[in-house]
Amino acid sequence: KQEVTQIPAALSVPEGENLVLNCSFTDSAIYNLQWFRQDPGKGLTSLLLIQSSQREQTSGRLNASLDKSSGRSTLYIAASQPGDSATYLCAVPSGGGADGLTFGKGTHLIIQP
Amino acid sequence: DAGVIQSPRHEVTEMGQEVTLRCKPISGHNSLFWYRQTMMRGLELLIYFNNNVPIDDSGMPEDRFSAKMPNASFSTLKIQPSEPRDSAVYFCASIVGLAGVSNTDTQYFGPGTRLTVL
Numbered sequence: 001k002q003e004v005t006q007i008p009a010a011l012s013v014p015e016g017e018n019l020v021l022n023c024s025f026t027d028s029a030i031y032n033l034q035w036f037r038q039d040p041g042k043g044l045t046s047l048l049l050i051q052s053s054q055r056e057q058t059s060g061r062l063n064a065s066l067d068k069s070s071g072r073s074t075l076y077i078a079a080s081q082p083g084d085s086a087t088y089l090c091a092v093p094s095g096g097g098a099d100g101l102t103f104g105k106g107t108h109l110i111i112q113p
Numbered sequence: 114d115a116g117v118i119q120s121p122r123h124e125v126t127e128m129g130q131e132v133t134l135r136c137k138p139i140s141g142h143n144s145l146f147w148y149r150q151t152m153m154r155g156l157e158l159l160i161y162f163n164n165n166v167p168i169d170d171s172g173m174p175e176d177r178f179s180a181k182m183p184n185a186s187f188s189t190l191k192i193q194p195s196e197p198r199d200s201a202v203y204f205c206a207s208i209v210g211l212a213g214v215s216n217t218d219t220q221y222f223g224p225g226t227r228l229t230v231l
Contacts, residue, residue, distance in 0.1 A: 034219055043117075043204060047220035089156065099212045100146055100158035100169060101220065 002027045006090060006104035014112045015082060021075040021107045023090035028068045035064050035075050036089045037104070044089065048075070080111045116137075117223035119205050125229045131193040134226045137186055138207030146206040146220060147180055147190050156204070161212075162188065168212050195230045202227050 003026045013019055019056045023033070032051050036044040048064040050073070056065040063076040077084060087108045091101040118137040119207070126132055138145045146161040160170040165182045173180070182188040192199055206220040 032217075036222075042131050043224045044206075046221075049217070049219050051217065068208075071180040091156075094158075100172070101148075101156075103156040103157070105155040 001062075002092060002094065002102045004090060004092060004102050004104040006088075006107050008107055009105065010108040010110075010111060013080060014109040015080060017080050018076070018078050019080055019109075021088050021109070022078070023075070023104055025071045025073075025102075026090050030068065030070050030092045033060075033066050033073050034065075034091045034101070035073075036091065038087045038089060040086075047088075055062065069087045078090040082113045085109055085111045116222055117205055119203075119223040119226050121226060122224065123227050123229075125231065126193075126195055127231050128196055129194045130230075131191065132195045132199075132228060132230075134155050134190040134203050134228070135204030136190070136223060138188070138205070139221055140186070142207035142221070143185065144208045144210055144212070145182060145188050146208075147188070148204040149208065149223070150202045150204060151200075151220055152167055159190070159203075163211050192228075195228075197230045200230050215231045 005024045007022045034049045037045045037047050038044050050057045050064055050066040061078040066073045087106040089103050089106045091103045093099045093101055120135045144163050147159040148156050150156045159172045160180045161168055162182045178192055180190045202225045204222050204225045206219045206222045
């Protein structure tokens with residue numbers, strides 16, 4: 001059974017810092033890995049989706065990398081801003097298509113102004 | 114597009130009562146997912162449908178939980194009877210695609226229903 005772990009569980013940094021969030025998964029036979037953002041009381045918003053054949057994906061100040069063989073992914077946030085404060089979740093699908101996702105418990109990020 | 118719509122947004126009920134949560138997926142999406150989020154267990158997949166057919170319900174915790182998708186634009190998750198440990202946020206998500214068929218899209222989540230069982 002796939003298990004997804006995220007480290008750290010919580011992180012508080014001053015504005016402007018670059019930071020790295022970590023995600024690991026136990027079964028490397030994944031088709032993709034996704035990073036989501038969740039704001040308090042809200043649903044999930046997709047940030048990046050990395051296919052298994054890709055090494056990384058970038059969107060603005062966000063960069064996600066994937067190392068299938070080691071079962072790891074990182075989300076890099078450059079020049080953090082208070083608006084980045086949220087919970088960040090990584091998830092992998094049970095299959096290759098429209099299959100259910102297995103989520104980590106998330107990293108709760110606070111960016112201090 | 115209005116996105117995934119869930120109702121109600123908040124539900125408070127007493128133990129033993131029946132609870133029905135509703136979801137309208139994004140138009141044109143043929144797969145729908147129900148998840149539950151708690152502090153202790155995080156986000157867990159309960160059940161999902163492809164083309165209105167349940168594909169995997171192994172995440173449904175007990176027989177007290179049931180889900181239906183009578184048509185492409187509507188799904189319900191029912192808990193009967195409800196218990197305090199069912200208190201959680203229930204999310205619905207949808208996507209275009211089929212289980213086991215390569216997909217490059219992400220799931221789109223609704224705002225969730227916060228359920229409190231007293």
